[in-house]
Amino acid sequence: MSKGAPPENTCLFFLLIQNTNCTFMKQWLLSIFLLALAVACANSTIDKEDVEDSKPDGEKIFKNYCTPCHGLYGNMGAGGAFNLQESKLSVEERILVITNGRNAMTPFKTLLQPDEIKAVAKYTLKLKK
Numbered sequence: 001m002s003k004g005a006p007p008e009n010t011c012l013f014f015l016l017i018q019n020t021n022c023t024f025m026k027q028w029l030l031s032i033f034l035l036a037l038a039v040a041c042a043n044s045t046i047d048k049e050d051v052e053d054s055k056p057d058g059e060k061i062f063k064n065y066c067t068p069c070h071g072l073y074g075n076m077g078a079g080g081a082f083n084l085q086e087s088k089l090s091v092e093e094r095i096l097v098i099t100n101g102r103n104a105m106t107p108f109k110t111l112l113q114p115d116e117i118k119a120v121a122k123y124t125l126k127l128k129k
């Protein structure tokens, strides 16, 4: 092997980098990186949903059970339903009203679990203007 000639066992990868258009190589590496990132993000979103699903979603419960009378924003007042935006009750008092009902409001103790009632009671606090 004479001096100056390329060594025979030059790393293939090195040759590849040397001989490849550099912009192409960068784009290729970038797209691999972005793909990996996208996969990582997709996985973390799924994880987050799993965690949230294990807790009752107060907003969802409200939309399913309470909007017919109270409306989406708590102020519809159908059939004399109280305007929840103006309610001054504490969470504990709301839990009692939701659990046992009051006058025209139906009790929810047979429809919802205690932790669901707590979640929806907390959600009604957010309706306050």
Ligand code: HEC
Pocket (backbone or CB within 6 Å): 061, 062, 065, 066, 067, 068, 069, 070, 079, 080, 081, 082, 084, 086, 087, 088, 089, 094, 097, 098, 102, 103, 104, 105, 106, 108, 120, 121, 124
């Ligand atoms: C059948 C209609 C109806 C449904 C469904 C209903 N409500 Fe009511 N709600 C009422 C009425 C009517 C009142 C006023 C009761 C009264 O006059 O004593 C009321 C009062 C309340 C109060 C008391 C507010 C205050 O400050 O005194 C809360 C809290 C409340 N509702 C929350 C809810 C939640 C949360 C849901 C869903 C789980 C729900 N309501 C579903 C009709 C309804």
